[in-house]
Amino acid sequence: MSRIRKTRRRALAVSGVAFSAAVALAACAPPGSDGADDASTRLTGDPTCGEDAVVLDAYFETGFPLPGALAEEFTRQYPNVTFDIREDQFAVITQNAPRTLQDSPPDLMRLPQMSELASDGLLLDLDPYAEAFGWDAWPASQLEQMRVDEDGSRGDGPLYAMGLGYSMTGVFYNKELAAQIGMTEPPATLAELDGYLAAARDAGITPVSQFNGGATGGLAFPLQALMASYGDTAAVNDWIYQKPGADIDTPENLAAAEHLAGWIDEGYFADDVNSIDYAQMMSRFIDGESLFMFNGDWESGNLDAQMPGGAGFFLMPPIEAGGAIGAMSAPATYGIAATAEHAECAAFFLNWAATDEEARTIEVETGGSHPMGPADGVMPEVAEGSVTAATLAAGAAISEADGAMDFIANATGAIYAQSWTPNLQKLVAGEQTPAGLLESVQADYESQVGD
């Protein structure tokens, strides 16, 4: 009996030691650290990839063939450089970005919303390269979204990323269904678009099957498009860039949200919009089950292949004909980790992707997006009447009108999943008002930016 008790006591002692060891391991100091060796100081002379064999460690997004295609072409032109490519879904990249950048710093990485990554010192300051390569001679608006100041607000400050082309959003339409309701050319005003939406509904055609299910509030696309119709894109950008005092809850944006709520009430969206995911939206549009789709030019190449000649594209029309236009337009951002081993070669690759003729052709044909680079950069030929041609033309129009905005979902790392999405889903279900939507998003924004 006493032996049992003794054993028990000893077992307790052992587990006590183990437990306090665990405590000691975990509880020494506040977690986290500040120090990181920056790779940016090594730049001397013109950046190159050199002559020696280099393996660039790359972390790309699954489902987008463009960066892989560019990497392949780059290796063809510079055989000493090869790529070790790892791919993940964008959501996974978003979750892991801080840890990946710190613990296994990639030379090239597809970046999620980057203001926190930059202000935490995880990304390489690309300004020395921008100067060396002459990126500062490009249209400034191209790089603006990727500049982050020390407070984490975007639009100004050092450059922390580069685009492999920039994408733009608008409205795709099914030409065959459009003809059925007498829409022969894209609407020139918002009222005309309203008319076509009503005509489609009355003809028994689902006007829009937009994704808005799960954690992906796709009604943010039409909402932001309406914001551009009703108001000034610069004000929306200020909010996305976390400029001090910026507010999403403005009279113009309220009018836009009310217009969207009007579309919901009129039944212009599919009944099950709150359970449609992105893939379902695409398949319904391609199968001719809905007339319009609010989406971006990254699908241009896909739509040209899947429904050749069957799809069209237009920018969200202004309230009055000839009025100011705007569109969500953002570079597909790629950054270099602050402690990357081959930062110089990675920067050289990013410059090559924007300036090399072959690379720019790949960006248009594979990525469907407009290449970065000088305003007079070489552009490949695209088939007339194709969606790609329409989106490239629209991109030029937006560029001329200076109507590019970043995505309202990119204001903070969590604003999309935690605020826009639930509130837009509530708007669909009639559980949120347009005013309440903007108020609630603004409140979440302030609490997230304040941290």
Add this chain to the structure above:
Amino acid sequence: MPTPASTAPTPGLGGAARSRPPAPGRRARRRRAGGHLLAYALVAPAALFYAFFVLRPIVASAQYSFYDWNGVTTATWAGFDNYVAVLSEPKLVGAILNAFELILYFSIVPVGIALFAANLIRSIAASRLAAAARTVLFIPQVIPLVAAGIIWSWQLSSDGLVNQVLRAAGLDAVTRAWLGDFDTALPAVGVIGAWVQTGLCLVLILAGMTRIDASLYEAARIDGAGPVREFFSITLPGVRQEIAVCVTVTVISALASFDIIYVATQGGPGDSTLVPGLQIFYLAFFEREIGTASAFSIVLMALVIAVVLPLQRLLRGSES
């Protein structure tokens, strides 16, 4: 009432050494001491893993919960702010309430169905149908939760099987996107959970029923008891232990649910299916609020313990 077996490390040799009759003399004592050392040596690897992968993370979470930390830069002390946020923000409190509602679907419904089905299967135990029924009902338990979530989100979609059946029955008015509707999303997720958990409960309860002495049923029948009386007087008390296990396991799975909801709704629409597990994930990996996420984890752990311990006492304690 802890038994020596549950607290003292007595695997293999240690136990064998003890069951031997006590031998006098120094040699025997030395051998005994050696046996103990060996026992600890055998336990040590597992204990180390346990300390490193279970105790250390719990302690670390408890520590993080008192800091304001983004996971990378140096954290700042936050005191109890994170706990205040967890218990006062409507969104986080809502997640906790949703988890409690899920207990209905993840625990009460499956245990009820399993009891009923097990009783039916027991009464036809000899036939082939019983084996088939057992297999069919247990299969969901074999399917990974993620796969179950995907299968059911197809079946519950607006053109899915559920709505097709309803339409065929002329119930067009009832059809909807079950997982996309604020009123039905949580029950719909609950149905998936119930479907998964029923198999586990069924197998446990069936196993318990086979232990019940058949003569009890014979005696009851001689006394003129019907099937209902048999069930309540013999079967139900006989499987009390198994029900306790079922309820414990399923209640924990309801409170700590993640996979099914992550796959089926990701907490949407709105926040109507948001649960603590999912919100902790969002807080830690999207909002990068490691402190609040850790505080929520600690609160969740405390909640699970606070619910499960009284349940255990209630279901098992009255037996003695």
